[in-house]
Amino acid sequence: MFLEKLCNSIGPSGYEKETGKVIMSELKVFTENVNLDRMGNIVVHKNGGDNSTKIMVVSHMDELGLIITAYNEDGTLRFSPLGNVDKNSLPCKTILIGHKRVPGVIGIKPIHLQSKEEVNKSLSCENMCIDIGASSKEECKKIISLGDFVVFDNNFFYFGDNLLKGRALDNRIGCSILMELLKEDYKCDLYGVFSVQGNIGQRGVYAAAYNIDPDIVIILDAVNSTDGLEVPGYLKTIRLTDGPAIPFKGGESIFDKDIVESIRNKAISMGIPYQKVGDTQEEGELKAVRLTVDSCKIAAVLIPCRYMNSNISVCSRVDYENTLVLLKSYLEEL
Secondary structure, eight states, X not given: OHHHHHHHSOOBTTOOHHHHHHHHHHHTTTOSOEEEOTTOOEEEEEEOSSOOOEEEEEEEOOBOEEEEXXXXXXXXXXXXXXXXXXXXXXXXXXXEETTTTEEEEEEEXXXXXXXXXXXXXXXXXXXXXXXXXXXXXXXXHTTOOTTOEEEEOOOOEEETTTEEEXXXXXXXXXXXXXXXXXXSOOSSEEEEEEESOTTTTOHHHHHHHHHHOOSEEEEEEEEEOOOOTTOOGGGOOSOTTSOOEEEEEEXXXXXXXXXXXXXXXXXXHHTOXXXXXXXXXXXXXXXXXXXXXXXXXXXXXXXXXXXXXXXXXEEEHHHHHHHHHHHHHHHHXX
């Protein structure tokens, strides 16, 4: 499965070259209309006819990670997050540093030495370090450079009842669906965009939207499922295996009602389950497109994902397949 290759590739925000090479290699099998812009976005253009309406389907290829910021005298390392990483999930996780994949462990003060106040307070990166086994600052400097990226040491795996786990399912699962969509021919003027730096301000989308100037944008991304342990019933609005979420609103921005309704109606006509969502709380690519392109209609199709913003996530293969079938059918009728 192409998704496995994507999730096992390394590409945190700002360092997406390895993941980009995996995507480019797959694209070259079936198309030559591929462009790499200055930001590093991969853009595929499929012109299916005389229809002047430009449709952009965008999915970001980067993953959450960390970046090395300083050395400690004892040979450990300081770091900062690349993206909205849940800092409480970081202690004692195994990681890989840089292109050489230097192994390490995220360390923290042992719990039996912590005060009551330290145990109860939220963690910050200042409370943690990365241990690579070096015994001094000088030894560590020979192995690690400031600015080296850090990713979590987890591989893609199938488990349970048609479930998938992986380090970078947000948003490699969207990229995998976009790849499958681009293998088909459509009668619309379609641009598929694998964007960069999605976890640090959607910077790649700004550039892609400005260059393409689309009329319609469909955001293909992951969204936090809310069906976890001890979550009150009224908050369980997005569930794994219940189909893609198709929202009306994201943060302070509103998706185009007609496009949202047309995608939802397509799902109903095909018997594909989907989840009605009022608000995703975060704007993501919606804000980037809205601020860049004038009078552009925007909608989103989001794949539920458990444990986002941590070292590993879980998605449903059924949700993946339903999202792919839904979007393929929708694009075929445009």
